[in-house]
Amino acid sequence: MEYILFFAGLLAGFLLAWLVYRAGNREREKALRDVYATSRDSFSRLSLEALEKNSHFFLSLAGETLKGQAEMGEKALTGKQQMIDAGLDAMNREVARLKDLVVELEKDRENKFGQLTGELKRAMEETARLQETAAALKSALADSRVRGQWGERMAEDVLRLAGFVEGINYHKQKTQKEAGTRPDYTFPLPQGLKVNMDVKFPLANYLAFLEAEGGEREGCRTRFLRDVRARIREVTGRDYITPAEGTVDYVILFIPNEQVYAFINEADSTVLDFALQNRVIICSPLTLYAILAVIRQAVDNFNLEKTAARVLSLMGAFYKQWEEYVRVMEKMGRRLEDARREYESLTGTRRSQLEKPLREIEDLRRAGNLEMGEFLPGSPGEEKGRGAEPGDPEKEEDQAG
Numbered sequence: 001m002e003y004i005l006f007f008a009g010l011l012a013g014f015l016l017a018w019l020v021y022r023a024g025n026r027e028r029e030k031a032l033r034d035v036y037a038t039s040r041d042s043f044s045r046l047s048l049e050a051l052e053k054n055s056h057f058f059l060s061l062a063g064e065t066l067k068g069q070a071e072m073g074e075k076a077l078t079g080k081q082q083m084i085d086a087g088l089d090a091m092n093r094e095v096a097r098l099k100d101l102v103v104e105l106e107k108d109r110e111n112k113f114g115q116l117t118g119e120l121k122r123a124m125e126e127t128a129r130l131q132e133t134a135a136a137l138k139s140a141l142a143d144s145r146v147r148g149q150w151g152e153r154m155a156e157d158v159l160r161l162a163g164f165v166e167g168i169n170y171h172k173q174k175t176q177k178e179a180g181t182r183p184d185y186t187f188p189l190p191q192g193l194k195v196n197m198d199v200k201f202p203l204a205n206y207l208a209f210l211e212a213e214g215g216e217r218e219g220c221r222t223r224f225l226r227d228v229r230a231r232i233r234e235v236t237g238r239d240y241i242t243p244a245e246g247t248v249d250y251v252i253l254f255i256p257n258e259q260v261y262a263f264i265n266e267a268d269s270t271v272l273d274f275a276l277q278n279r280v281i282i283c284s285p286l287t288l289y290a291i292l293a294v295i296r297q298a299v300d301n302f303n304l305e306k307t308a309a310r311v312l313s314l315m316g317a318f319y320k321q322w323e324e325y326v327r328v329m330e331k332m333g334r335r336l337e338d339a340r341r342e343y344e345s346l347t348g349t350r351r352s353q354l355e356k357p358l359r360e361i362e363d364l365r366r367a368g369n370l371e372m373g374e375f376l377p378g379s380p381g382e383e384k385g386r387g388a389e390p391g392d393p394e395k396e397e398d399q400a401g
Contacts, residue, residue, distance in 0.1 A: 151199035152184060154256035158285050159185075162292040169296070176245045181238050187295050189248065190302030195295070196240040197252035202227035206260055225268050232271075236278045250279045252291065258284050 164170050171186045183196035205227055209220035232253065240251040253275070255261045261284035264271050275282050283291055 151201060151254060151256040154285060155185060155197070155199050155254055155288070158288050159292065162289055162296065164292060164296070169299075176239070176242060181240065183238075183240050183251075184254075187292075188299070189295065190299060192246050193248055194246055195248050195250065195252060197254055198235050198238075198240065199254040199256065200231075201253070201255050201260075202231055203257075203260065206263070221267055225264070225271065228264060228271055229274060232275050232278055232280050232282075235280055241279060250281050252288070253280050253282050254288055255282060255284050258286060260284075261287075 159166075159170060166172060169187070171188075173182050173184065174186050175182045184199045185197040186194050187197070188194050202224070205220050205224035209217055209224055212220045235251055235253050241247055241249060255264070261282070264282070272282060281291070
């Protein structure tokens, strides 16, 4: 409404101005001044009124708008606060879970660290014991007598693994009668043969080779290989190969360590050829097991062959006795068959022939209405027959006859 009045006054002012302009310049100016003054006053008054009313309207509208915006903002803030509270609750729960997880991980880490510490401690103790054992073994292997005992222990382990029994599959320190020597081990073979084995082996220069550095290693290696060849000659000269004792043409030389055996093959491959030329078979624990397996198989096959021959012999004797048994049983069967035929004859034809007169006699007895036993001597029937009662025609006829 205020806007309409404002524009109506403004239009009336322009209309008066236009009319004055047409009335004349002076009059127009005067009228214009009057109109302008009037319009100015009217416009000022209308403007003040409109401004006043509009100010109240805008202030009221602004107040309502601000109030609505404030309410909407308050609602939005309330919703956001609730969302923030829900997010904070979820975050607090997640933080609490992470805290528990961290505590659990820390406990597990402490346990694992304690276990690792214990394992490291045990490993260090085991390493220390191994070092002590290695040092003791090293000092022990420096003595030739101890090396021999160690070789015997390794050989016995292999023998036990192969299933060999002392006194049956092998003999230990058995003196040979002809040569007078005592091999460390003797293995019996089929047909009265046997093979000897020596377990003593030089290791001093090999141990020195492992500890040596630089140019000293080559010298230790050369001396060790020289000791090996000397040992092969020594074994050959001990009469371990004695045909008079029933030995085969070879003797076994046992090296109680796979690493030493491999080192000999790598350092000088001609050592094995030299040993074979001297009829010496060098073997390690693994190759000894293979040789023992061959010996065991050969002995088992020979024993199986002997057993098979014995079984065949027993089968021949059994077959002979079985033939005799069958012959006697057949003879007894024939006799039993003859007896059966005689029995059938007695129970058949003879019985029928014997029963035929008996049946006729029985028929006569029944026809005469006689009781059983009346015709027997001394029986009551006979007496009755002799003194027949009067009135019995048949009895009277018998008495008359």
